[in-house]
Amino acid sequence: MAADALPVLACACASLRRAARAVTQLYEAELRVTGLRVSQLTLLQALQRMGSSPQSALGELLALDATTLSRTLRPLARAGWIRATRGHDRRETRWSLTAAGRRRFARARAPWERAQARLRTRLRPEHWKLLVEDLALVAGAARRA
Amino acid sequence: MAADALPVLACACASLRRAARAVTQLYEAELRVTGLRVSQLTLLQALQRMGSSPQSALGELLALDATTLSRTLRPLARAGWIRATRGHDRRETRWSLTAAGRRRFARARAPWERAQARLRTRLRPEHWKLLVEDLALVAGAARRA
DNA sequence: AGTCACTAGTTGTATATACACCTATTTGTC
DNA sequence: GACAAATAGGTGTATATACAACTAGTGACT
Numbered sequence: 280m281a282a283d284a285l286p287v288l289a290c291a292c293a294s295l296r297r298a299a300r301a302v303t304q305l306y307e308a309e310l311r312v313t314g315l316r317v318s319q320l321t322l323l324q325a326l327q328r329m330g331s332s333p334q335s336a337l338g339e340l341l342a343l344d345a346t347t348l349s350r351t352l353r354p355l356a357r358a359g360w361i362r363a364t365r366g367h368d369r370r371e372t373r374w375s376l377t378a379a380g381r382r383r384f385a386r387a388r389a390p391w392e393r394a395q396a397r398l399r400t401r402l403r404p405e406h407w408k409l410l411v412e413d414l415a416l417v418a419g420a421a422r423r424a
Numbered sequence: 425m426a427a428d429a430l431p432v433l434a435c436a437c438a439s440l441r442r443a444a445r446a447v448t449q450l451y452e453a454e455l456r457v458t459g460l461r462v463s464q465l466t467l468l469q470a471l472q473r474m475g476s477s478p479q480s481a482l483g484e485l486l487a488l489d490a491t492t493l494s495r496t497l498r499p500l501a502r503a504g505w506i507r508a509t510r511g512h513d514r515r516e517t518r519w520s521l522t523a524a525g526r527r528r529f530a531r532a533r534a535p536w537e538r539a540q541a542r543l544r545t546r547l548r549p550e551h552w553k554l555l556v557e558d559l560a561l562v563a564g565a566a567r568r569a
Numbered sequence: 570a571g572t573c574a575c576t577a578g579t580t581g582t583a584t585a586t587a588c589a590c591c592t593a594t595t596t597g598t599c
Numbered sequence: 600g601a602c603a604a605a606t607a608g609g610t611g612t613a614t615a616t617a618c619a620a621c622t623a624g625t626g627a628c629t
Contacts, residue, residue, distance in 0.1 A: 316584070316585090318584080318585065318586095343586085343587095344586065344587050344588085345587095346586080346587060346588080347585065347586050347587060350584095350585085350586090351584090351585075351586095354584095368594075368595070369593085369594065369595090370593065370594045370595070371594095
């Protein structure tokens with residue numbers, strides 16, 4: 280199994296980016312049938328989880344720059360999968376899933392789980408934990424460093 | 425320290441991409457004084473390590489799509505930091521660092537190490553190993569999955 | 570030699586990402 | 600209430616990333 284590894288890079292950033300590229304390609308391939316990009320599914324997952332939430336809160340959860348987020352949300356709204364409402368503070372935009380968005384999200388579930396499984400079965404159990412738990416620590420650390 | 429973590433995401437791909445974004449922003453900030461982007465420094469590091477190497481080998485090492493690589497190499501060549509030679513097989517392009525490239529790489533060393541240190545001191549020691557060693561396994565696994 | 574499959578790399582196009590800067594709104598202070 | 604500082608979000612621009620389709624060179628089989 281370790282024979283399949285790519286060479287270790289000295290740079291932590293390069294290591295992360297390389298892994299992100301490789302894993303993204305795997306997920307995009309599985310998600311292709313859904314018509315959703317990884318970035319879009321990630322946003323639907325975040326909204327499913329958070330319910331109605333301000334745009335800025337989505338950006339913090341995903342460590343996404345506000346401008347990137349702004350442009351990624353737009354096509355989801357155009358497709359009718361998410362809906363914007365205005366809060367008391369009228370600068371603020373709150374987003375929530377529409378019924379169509381929930382359906383779309385449900386239809387993407389099986390392909391997403393195939394991607395998760397495809398990767399997971401290739402890894403030792405502790406590496407899965409690394410991905411989903413320890414990287415949450417790393418992301419938080421980098422944000423505040 | 426764990427109080428600084430971002431919430432755990434269910435999707436391994438989203439977790440990786442979020443961490444990559446957060447860490448990239450940290451490194452880009454430190455590298456700004458060098459005039460090099462993370463992607464460019466990563467290529468110079470790879471060439472420093474591999475010596476003269478075919479373009480395709482660089483792509484495999486970094487899990488970079490050939491088209492992405494092609495367009496990332498071009499500005500480095502234009503800046504005179506890398507040089508192309510042609511192999512026996514005349515389809516193949518081999519790249520190596522120029523003297524100017526080695527100088528540039530040397531000047532970027534201190535800022536790069538500051539970025540590494542800034543992240544590293546925020547992490548528990550085992551997390552550093554996870555980043556540079558275990559992510560090499562993850563990247564390899566995803567590639568072959 | 571002809572040709573067909575394969576491989577290395579590029580071009581066209583689309584999405585992902587973020588910085589600098591902008592507008593609209595809110596809030597704190599006088 | 601007036602107004603400066605702070606905040607939410609968007610625009611302009613530049614780079615990062617990759618798929619589909621392409622060109623050009625290689626090699627194998629006849």
